[in-house]
Amino acid sequence: xxxxxxxxxxxxxxxxxxxxxxxxxxxxxxxxxxxxxxxxxxxxxxxxxxxxxxxxxxxxxxxxxxxxxxxxxxxxxxxxxxxxxxxxxxxxxxxxxxxxxxxxxxxxxxxxxxxxxxxxxxxxxxxxxxxxxxxxxxxxxxxxxxxxxxxxxxxxxxxxxxxxxxxxxxxxxxxxxxxxxxxxxxxxxxxxxxxxxxxxxxxxxxxxxxxxxxxxxxxxxxxxxxxxxxxxxxxxxxxxxxxxxxxxxxxxxxxxxxxxxxxxxxxxxxxxxxxxxxxxxxxxxxxxxxxxxxxxxxxxxxxxxxxxxxxxxxxxxxxxxxxxxxxxxxxxxxxxxxxxxxxxxxxxxxxxxxxxxxxxxxxxxxxxxxxxxxxxxxxxxxxxxxxxxxxxxxxxxxxxxxxxx
Ligand code: EZ4
Ligand code: CO
Numbered sequence: 001x002x003x004x005x006x007x008x009x010x011x012x013x014x015x016x017x018x019x020x021x022x023x024x025x026x027x028x029x030x031x032x033x034x035x036x037x038x039x040x041x042x043x044x045x046x047x048x049x050x051x052x053x054x055x056x057x058x059x060x061x062x063x064x065x066x067x068x069x070x071x072x073x074x075x076x077x078x079x080x081x082x083x084x085x086x087x088x089x090x091x092x093x094x095x096x097x098x099x100x101x102x103x104x105x106x107x108x109x110x111x112x113x114x115x116x117x118x119x120x121x122x123x124x125x126x127x128x129x130x131x132x133x134x135x136x137x138x139x140x141x142x143x144x145x146x147x148x149x150x151x152x153x154x155x156x157x158x159x160x161x162x163x164x165x166x167x168x169x170x171x172x173x174x175x176x177x178x179x180x181x182x183x184x185x186x187x188x189x190x191x192x193x194x195x196x197x198x199x200x201x202x203x204x205x206x207x208x209x210x211x212x213x214x215x216x217x218x219x220x221x222x223x224x225x226x227x228x229x230x231x232x233x234x235x236x237x238x239x240x241x242x243x244x245x246x247x248x249x250x251x252x253x254x255x256x257x258x259x260x261x262x263x264x265x266x267x268x269x270x271x272x273x274x275x276x277x278x279x280x281x282x283x284x285x286x287x288x289x290x291x292x293x294x295x296x297x298x299x300x301x302x303x304x305x306x307x308x309x310x311x312x313x314x315x316x317x318x319x320x321x322x323x324x325x326x327x328x329x330x331x332x333x334x335x336x337x338x339x340x341x342x343x344x345x346x347x348x349x350x351x352x353x354x355x356x357x358x359x360x361x362x363x364x365x366x367x368x369x370x371x372x373x374x375x376x377x378x379x380x381x382x383x384x385x386x387x388x389x390x391x392x393x394x395x396x397x398x399x400x401x402x403x404x405x
Pocket of ligand 2: 213215239265
């Protein structure tokens with residue numbers, strides 16, 4: 001079997017996605033997600049200009065060899081663009097292997113280790129009534145774990161807070177010629193958030209798993225304080241407290257709090273987290289298949305994590321396409337050290353462009369029994385939504401200093 005063709009499809013049904021479609025000489029197709037939010041065309045070019053010519057004629061079954069060929073062959077290893085491009089090829093080849101075998105991908109990864117994949121949703125509000133409403137609506141949909149984000153008095157629009165009860169959706173990518181700019185004040189945030197969790201616990205009880213994302217904005221000592229202040233509210237995890245490239249930063253946080261820590265959505269290789277994992281500075285590793293070199297590499301990261309009692313918690317916002325969500329759900333079902341899966345529901349039009357077999361029911365995601373990933377792309381519909389320039393926001397301190405977003 002040989003790869004006959006590979007196409008990059010960039011589509012924007014409400015937000016941008018880059019997808020690789022690989023076709024074999026006997027007509028089997030596989031899909032891989034290559035979306036890096038706000039930098040989609042760079043990965044599309046990396047694939048079209050440099051990777052697709054290398055794929056034609058290769059044996060699609062040689063997944064590991066193709067991964068090593070693209071990683072070592074590039075010489076310039078790692079980085080979000082390179083690793084997303086390798087991920088797209090890798091996931092497409094796993095999809096093809098599953099289709100040829102006539103098995104859903106999770107079966108090739110060792111079979112189901114559990115009945116379903118526990119998912120958490122995003123609830124947010126500009127004030128407590130709106131936040132309570134948002135939690136209530138997600139519980140009504142069946143979610144059994146909820147991430148809580150809140151506006152902070154005195155600050156305007158900030159990360160993770162949706163645009164009101166009507167849609168309740170939060171989409172950070174801003175369509176337009178320039179990024180949106182937001183304002184940040186860590187002291188105001190640190191004063192406000194523990195009270196939010198106190199009220200959420202009062203309203204929804206002790207049982208419901210609650211999560212929170214600090215989006216890489218705190219210093220180690222600030223993060224340690226937040227972890228301590230949140231201990232009475234028994235968080236499932238506190239996510240991305242400090243800038244992720246500084247692995248040692250979490251050492252101080254860890255020394256001061258028993259609130260579980262999660263990090264990793266911006267990591268793109270095992271080298272970004274191996275110290276964190278080996279020193280047991282985190283409880284959950286949050287890398288995703290698209291941003292960390294596909295199923296082949298993500299499986300390696302989760303394998304290392306398992307040795308040290310660290311669980312998975314794959315990134316699953318709306319900027320990972322249904323192709324990456326499917327890859328995540330198959331892998332989550334199979335690995336021994338699954339923790340939880342982030343799940344932001346895509347807009348209905350995204351699910352129409354990418355029809356998929358995975359489904360959500362009663363708090364759990366299920367990959368479905370279609371062979372391979374179980375995701376297809378409606379190329380005619382995709383073509384009706386051409387790329388639109390969009391950027392993630394830029395964050396500034398109140399005095400104008402550029403800050404972590
Ligand atoms: O900001 O995926 O936990 N989820 C997140 C996401 C990220 C976006 C960036 O593209 O932090 O909402
Ligand atoms: Co996050």
